[in-house]
Amino acid sequence: MSKSILVDTTKCIGCMSCVAACKETNGLPQNEETELSADSFNVVQSRAGVFVRRFCLHCQDPTCASVCPVGAFMRTAAGPVVYDADRCIGCRYCMMACPFSIPRYEWKLALPRVRKCTMCAPRQAQGLPPACVEACPVQASIFGERDELLAVAENRLRENHTGYVQHIYGEHEAGGTSVLFLSAVPFEALGFPANVPQDPLPTFTYRVLSKIPTVVSAGAVLLGGIWWITSRRAEVAEAEKNDLDKSGGE
Amino acid sequence: MDHNKLPKLTFWRAVLILILASGLYSTVLRFTKGLGAATALSDRFPWGLWVGFDVLCGVGLAAGGFTLAAVVYIFHFERFHAIVRPAILTAFLGYGLVAVALLFDLGRPYRIWHPLVMWNPRSVMFEVAWCVMLYLTVLALEFSPVVLERFRLTKPLKVIKAITIPLVIVGVLLSTLHQSSLGSLYLIVPSKLHPYWYSPWLPVFFYVSAIGVGLAMVIFESNLSARAFKREIEMPLLSQLGKVMLVILGIYGLMRLLDLASRGALGLLREPTTETLLLILEIAIGTAVPVVMLAFRQVRENREGLFATAVLVITGFLLNRLNVSVTGLEASSGAHYFPRWTEVSVTLSLVGAGFLFFALAVRYFGAFESPPLPAGARQ
Ligand code: SF4
Ligand code: SF4
Numbered sequence: 184m185s186k187s188i189l190v191d192t193t194k195c196i197g198c199m200s201c202v203a204a205c206k207e208t209n210g211l212p213q214n215e216e217t218e219l220s221a222d223s224f225n226v227v228q229s230r231a232g233v234f235v236r237r238f239c240l241h242c243q244d245p246t247c248a249s250v251c252p253v254g255a256f257m258r259t260a261a262g263p264v265v266y267d268a269d270r271c272i273g274c275r276y277c278m279m280a281c282p283f284s285i286p287r288y289e290w291k292l293a294l295p296r297v298r299k300c301t302m303c304a305p306r307q308a309q310g311l312p313p314a315c316v317e318a319c320p321v322q323a324s325i326f327g328e329r330d331e332l333l334a335v336a337e338n339r340l341r342e343n344h345t346g347y348v349q350h351i352y353g354e355h356e357a358g359g360t361s362v363l364f365l366s367a368v369p370f371e372a373l374g375f376p377a378n379v380p381q382d383p384l385p386t387f388t389y390r391v392l393s394k395i396p397t398v399v400s401a402g403a404v405l406l407g408g409i410w411w412i413t414s415r416r417a418e419v420a421e422a423e424k425n426d427l428d429k430s431g432g433e
Numbered sequence: 434m435d436h437n438k439l440p441k442l443t444f445w446r447a448v449l450i451l452i453l454a455s456g457l458y459s460t461v462l463r464f465t466k467g468l469g470a471a472t473a474l475s476d477r478f479p480w481g482l483w484v485g486f487d488v489l490c491g492v493g494l495a496a497g498g499f500t501l502a503a504v505v506y507i508f509h510f511e512r513f514h515a516i517v518r519p520a521i522l523t524a525f526l527g528y529g530l531v532a533v534a535l536l537f538d539l540g541r542p543y544r545i546w547h548p549l550v551m552w553n554p555r556s557v558m559f560e561v562a563w564c565v566m567l568y569l570t571v572l573a574l575e576f577s578p579v580v581l582e583r584f585r586l587t588k589p590l591k592v593i594k595a596i597t598i599p600l601v602i603v604g605v606l607l608s609t610l611h612q613s614s615l616g617s618l619y620l621i622v623p624s625k626l627h628p629y630w631y632s633p634w635l636p637v638f639f640y641v642s643a644i645g646v647g648l649a650m651v652i653f654e655s656n657l658s659a660r661a662f663k664r665e666i667e668m669p670l671l672s673q674l675g676k677v678m679l680v681i682l683g684i685y686g687l688m689r690l691l692d693l694a695s696r697g698a699l700g701l702l703r704e705p706t707t708e709t710l711l712l713i714l715e716i717a718i719g720t721a722v723p724v725v726m727l728a729f730r731q732v733r734e735n736r737e738g739l740f741a742t743a744v745l746v747i748t749g750f751l752l753n754r755l756n757v758s759v760t761g762l763e764a765s766s767g768a769h770y771f772p773r774w775t776e777v778s779v780t781l782s783l784v785g786a787g788f789l790f791f792a793l794a795v796r797y798f799g800a801f802e803s804p805p806l807p808a809g810a811r812q
Pocket of ligand 2 (some may be wrong): 250251252253254255256270271272273274275276277278297
């Protein structure tokens with residue numbers, strides 16, 4: 184069970200209502216930007232003649248949360264991936280690692296934070312939908328349970344074979360995301376990375392991290408063993424030399 | 434007084450003062466106006482010179498410490514005892530400077546202790562943070578006999594001597610972990626890092642190349658300090674290290690080749706891209722040419738020849754780390770990153786500080802004096 188947003192780029196009219204609503208809810212300056220930034224968590228870009236929203240996809244197994252050394256990112260049970268600025272040390276590994284290059288940094292500040300969409304976790308906690316979804320006049324974005332939205336998306340693909348690329352972006356990307364996209368043009372043309380693995384990215388690291396206990400114990404035994412053998416050998420050599428010295432002296 | 438003895442040093446002192454002064458300016462800028470003012474970093478390029486060079490290269494170049502400690506204490510090659518101390522000193526200084534570099538790079542440096550209490554064992558960065566902290570402690574203990582001897586503190590000296598072997602083993606294990614983990618950091622970006630460098634074997638590559646460059650650094654430093662302090666160079670020892678380096682580099686080169694081939698990345702070599710050029714440079718300078726050179730005994734046993742090879746290996750190593758951390762990521766980031774001069778000046782200042790501390794330590798603590806034989810070999 185997790186809450187999701189389905190964005191149907193074929194319906195978007197580029198009115199920017201979601202952008203304004205996002206800025207208002209998050210107390211951000213109302214300037215119109217087309218790139219995500221420390222004070223734009225949601226933008227509408229025009230690409231290949233299509234309007235496409237860009238914001239955090241709220242991965243089901245979020246890369247950002249797995250890489251953060253201090254656990255500043257967390258996936259909440261309800262779905263949103265949220266950030267705790269009080270833990271963050273500012274290493275920016277989350278920005279490096281996010282397969283969709285979403286997190287932004289307050290580069291201009293002496294005490295910066297990482298910034299990104301929270302899927303309106305505070306509003307959701309009050310039973311409200313995310314501000315962007317509520318603001319959309321044409322329901323290009325809709326909000327609901329992930330399974331239900333996947334069913335809706337599949338329906339749309341089935342009913343309109345030619346109107347849609349037969350792919351739900353986010354269903355499997357990076358192990359599945361909570362934000363899902365539909366499109367009439369190839370997703371790559373909309374700026375979505377096409378080479379994101381289907382496995383959750385944290386598994387790539389886990390494969391190695393899980394070997395650490397073996398490496399450490401095998402390494403300790405090996406090094407200890409080598410030390411024991413070589414020091415024995417040194418002792419024996421020493422003793423032999425002493426013997427030789429003695430016999431030579433007699 | 435030194436002016437009369439070593440007139441050449443005054444020029445280098447002037448350079449050092451200039452570098453440190455510009456570094457000071459950049460430091461003030463960095464901590465008052467933030468990372469945006471002092472660096473060329475951006476949302477598209479969140480890691481730059483300070484991570485790629487100061488941290489990745491710094492930790493790698495300090496690998497001579499654990500390599501030689503293992504050679505001497507674990508494998509009992511007592512002949513190398515004379516150079517184990519400078520190697521450990523360099524490692525200690527290196528890691529200290531890496532820690533300082535981190536204070537520059539972290540957005541909130543005063544929270545550098547957070548990983549101690551806020552855990553995320555799923556994070557490679559978390560593991561690196563712990564390993565580096567612990568290893569810095571181990572290095573300090575490993576180097577402490579030099580200081581203790583100097584102040585004739587025999588009691589603590591005995592304690593340290595008694596735990597030398599466990600200390601060295603722990604140090605080698607910690608180094609193995611974090612040297613390889615610096616490579617694991619990049620396992621999480623399969624869709625971003627260029628296929629020349631993204632490999633599931635990154636941790637192994639980082640580890641093996643760290644050992645190689647650690648040996649090169651020992652040769653490099655022995656040479657420099659021999660020149661600066663007019664000491665005899667331990668040529669037979671260094672030639673031996675050259676031989677080991679040959680084996681390590683050979684293994685490394687072979688692994689890289691097999692990896693590129695098995696992932697089908699060799700075909701990309703036909704494309705004349707910047708990445709192709711950089712890969713060829715990296716492999717040629719850091720691996721291929723040194724392997725050929727070291728294969729000749731004349732080169733291994735010749736002071737200049739060996740020194741030149743070490744310089745090549747170090748250069749190739751730096752290229753590799755910068756390729757993984759900067760250039761290999763440029764294409765996917767859609768941005769171009771070139772460090773701002775203020776970034777460079779901080780890096781240069783740290784390198785300069787490293788040389789300075791090394792010289793001071795050699796002078797005042799006699800890091801090069803042959804230490805008393807270890808307990809086992811005494812009498
Ligand atoms: S899209 Fe990026 S920032 Fe958002 S949850 Fe996934 S990994 Fe984290
Ligand atoms: S920048 Fe902050 S949130 Fe991001 S990985 Fe580092 S500590 Fe975690």
